[in-house]
Amino acid sequence: MDSTEKNKTLVELGTNGKTNGQTMKSDRLDVMKTYKIYIDGKFPRTESGRYYPLNDSDGKIIANICLSSRKDFREAVVAARKAQSGWASKSAYNRGQILYRIAEMLEGRREQFIHELKEQGSTSAQAEKEINLSIDRMLYYAGWCDKFQQVFSAVNPVESSHFNFSVPESMGVISILSAENTGLLGLITAIAPAIAGGNTLVILASTSKPLSAVTLGEVLNSSDVPGGVVNILTGQRSELLSHFSTHMDVNAVVYFGANGDEIIKLKESASLNVKRVSIYKDDEMYEDKTQNPYRIMDLQEIKTTWHPIGQ
């Protein structure tokens, strides 16, 4: 009862915000939300001072969204690198709990996400479906955190007298270009397998549906995810794509979409430091096959260790 009321208030607040104070329902002027980016566990504006207006279907402004720059990206990579070894060395159990916590927090904010998705053009049913699957998908990967290593490890029966085993390890820092066509589910689909496997990342949100990205940053910030593990930028894909793929301290780049020219450009520049490249379609987000442990493994290295057996 209590929480329902809270949610209701949130919706109303948002609705008023959307109308930018022009058609107020009450005397009270509501507090509008500023949508900022998320770097190193903090919510700065883009250093560039640039923005783009996000409008609703009536052409009215919903928010001014940060147009992130190359410098924002570089700072995010520094934050991600700094956080990586700590995140990777957390116990798998602990990472699983933190991902579970994210799912809990998403659930708690479901009305806000639904509202934002609707503001960006989803119907109620679509928004409902998207948040439900987003929460479930986070939960799905929370469960994998302490299992994929077992499924994809091996003790190798070498001929010589050695103990030899191979285990997956995080690749490191990942840059991700999130799906353009979903505001929240695309982010979850990209982020969850990467962090489940101990990676840290910088993700560029959908340009046309950026609201959930910023709210997701707030969820992560209050979910025991250490600062720098997930960094979220908003802005133009065309502007940032080459930086995402050329940065020398990024180990892998993940692309959601099907723009042939972008993909070629991305793969070409990934070769600069032999970045691993994963290309995923963005039109099958709702299909079961989109979530599987191979998405985790795409961002893992296999390490083999040898030791003699003897005295």
Place this chain on the structure above:
Amino acid sequence: MKKTKKENKLNFDSKWTYDPAPESVDHIRLKDSYGLFINGEFSEPASGKYFPTINPATEKKIADVADANEKDVNRAVSSARNAYDKYWKKMPAKERGKYIYRIARIMQERARELAVIESLDGGKPIRESRDIDVPLAAAHFFYYAGWADKIDYAIPGAKSHSLGVAGQIIPWNFPLLMAAWKIAPALAAGNTVVLKPAETTPLTALKLAEIINDAGLPPGVVNIITGAGSTGAALVNHPDIDKIAFTGSTEVGKIIQKSIAGSNKKYTLELGGKAANIIFEDAAIDQAVEGIVNGIFFNQGHVCCAGSRLFVQESVAKKVIRKLKDRMETLIIGDPLDKNTDIGAINSKMQLDKIKQYIKIGINEGGECFQTSCAIPSKGYWHRPTLFTNVSQSSRIVQEEIFGPVLSVQTFRTVEEVIEKANNIPYGLSGGVWTDKGSKIFKMTTALKAGVVWANTYNKFDPTSPFGGYKESGVGREGGLHGLMPYLHVEN
């Protein structure tokens, strides 16, 4: 009991000398010239051009081999495609496996011949080609043969299928072994193959072509074409190739990754390395010294995972370096076919020049160079085991892959310091750790950003053991269960 302070220095030569013990070559069968192995038979190259492959220990020609151009590559790829559609894809997996077993068996039967040819063509000591390269190559085929009808168990929870035609390019340091690493998993996973061996060491791959024919494989399932870089480029860029597997330099690997950006080709890259071999004060020092020697001087240092950066904890540095120099002095350089030989010939003149260039660079950068005093033959390409001290993390000989018998030595004080130094390099193929403390081993093997870590051992290989690099040392794994994945399309 009183401890003696004086330690005896190893000095084998003064106590006894070795009589030559050469492996005979009269049992090997080599032709004067080899064509291209396409569609189950040897044929002339389109250009009619051949190039010589020479023995780096004598500088004498062994045979002529065909120089494949784009037309030949087209012919080889279409032969592989045809074989894929017509035979290999349709064949029951267990039958595919039986063919691969046959290859393994015939290789074992002809092991001695293969070992001698490997040493003749590439300059590696017969002890290594006989005991390591050839048996491991056969073992690879034997291992992957058994996978052919068990693939579903390697890909849990998902369906998978073969890719089609694999284009494979291999280096000159382990010619037959690399051919096995490439061909065996490709065939087991149901693909057909066009393989290009390195231009300086094509002969054992061509002997493998004979073996593949003797094993009765359907024509075109394995095609082997010889040539240099342009042949490789034609193969990489061929539109009907589904997968590229390349072992070689990071420089070429990057070019390949870039040039196939516009295609959907899958790829595995096994590239360069500059491995840290780390000796802690609590290591068994004599064993560690053996490990250092094996790490850098195995196969003349022509090893991508060679332990070319030695890190010794300060408290034992003096002792380790002294023992290492003494041990290096006992290494015998010379005739690769002599069973006493520890270090054979450098693979080519080009490579020898490159190594010598790096020695100059090292000295110019202020490094202190130690080389052993052993005799070297007058003919052929040789390089003495070399050790550099007084180098810094930024020295070129510390940062760049030399691919020769050249070791750089740095010291360290703490675990954190050596982890930082070891990882502070674009490469990440392998590493070595020497300590008697178990917890330290696991700290180190976890912290090293490298695909293969040897603890209290070095340069060990096995068909069941995945191998491959982090960072700029490559993408994907070869060997073991994990070596199947790069040859499969996983439906997910």
